[in-house]
Amino acid sequence: MLAWRLGVLKNEGRATPAQISMAKRNNVEMALKTARESRQILGAMGITGDFPMMRHMMNLESVITYEGTHDIHLLITGMDITGIAAFS
Ligand SMILES: Cc1cc2nc3c(=O)[nH]c(=O)nc-3n(C[C@H](O)[C@H](O)[C@H](O)COP(=O)(O)OP(=O)(O)OC[C@H]3O[C@@H](n4cnc5c(N)ncnc54)[C@H](O)[C@@H]3O)c2cc1C
Numbered sequence: 001m002l003a004w005r006l007g008v009l010k011n012e013g014r015a016t017p018a019q020i021s022m023a024k025r026n027n028v029e030m031a032l033k034t035a036r037e038s039r040q041i042l043g044a045m046g047i048t049g050d051f052p053m054m055r056h057m058m059n060l061e062s063v064i065t066y067e068g069t070h071d072i073h074l075l076i077t078g079m080d081i082t083g084i085a086a087f088s
Contacts, residue, residue, distance in 0.1 A: 002026050018080035025073035032060040 006023045009015040039046035039053040046053050064070045072087075079085045 016080075018076055021068060021073040021076040022080075024068060025070055025077070028060060028063045028070070032057065032064065035060055 002023050006015055006019055009019065035053055035056045039057060042051055042053060045051060068076075075085075075087050079087075
C-alpha cells in the first residue's frame with residue numbers, strides 16, 4: 001500500500017523526499033521479512049545452495065545499508081512527523 005501510494009503521489013508530482021525515505025525503509029524491511037519467512041518454510045534446505053533464499057537475504061542485508069541506512073531513514077521520518085531533528 002505504501003509503495004502504491006508513493007507511486008500515485010510521484011505520478012502527481014507530489015512525492016516528498018521524506019515519503020521516499022519511509023517507503024524505501026519499509027520496502028526493504030518487508031522484502032527481508034519475506035525472504036526470511038521463505039527461508040524458514042524451506043527448513044534446513046533453506047540454508048543450502050540448492051535454493052536461492054539465503055542469497056536474496058544477503059542481498060537485502062546490503063540494501064538495508066545503501067541508498068540511506070535503515071536507521072537514518074527512520075530519523076528522517078521522525079523529523080518529518082515531529083518537525084524535530086534527532087540528528088545534526
Ligand atoms: C552494497 C553497497 C553499495 C553501495 N554503493 C554506493 C554507491 O554506489 N555510492 C555511494 O556513494 N555509496 C555507496 N554505498 C555506501 C553506503 O551509502 C554507505 O555505506 C551508507 O551510507 C552508510 O554509511 P557508512 O557505511 O559510512 O556507515 P556509518 O555512517 O558509519 O553508519 C554505521 C551505522 O550507524 C548508523 N548511524 C549512523 N549515524 C547515526 C545516527 N546519527 N543515529 C543513529 N544511527 C546512526 C547507520 O544507520 C549504520 O547502521 C554502498 C554500500 C553498500 C553496502
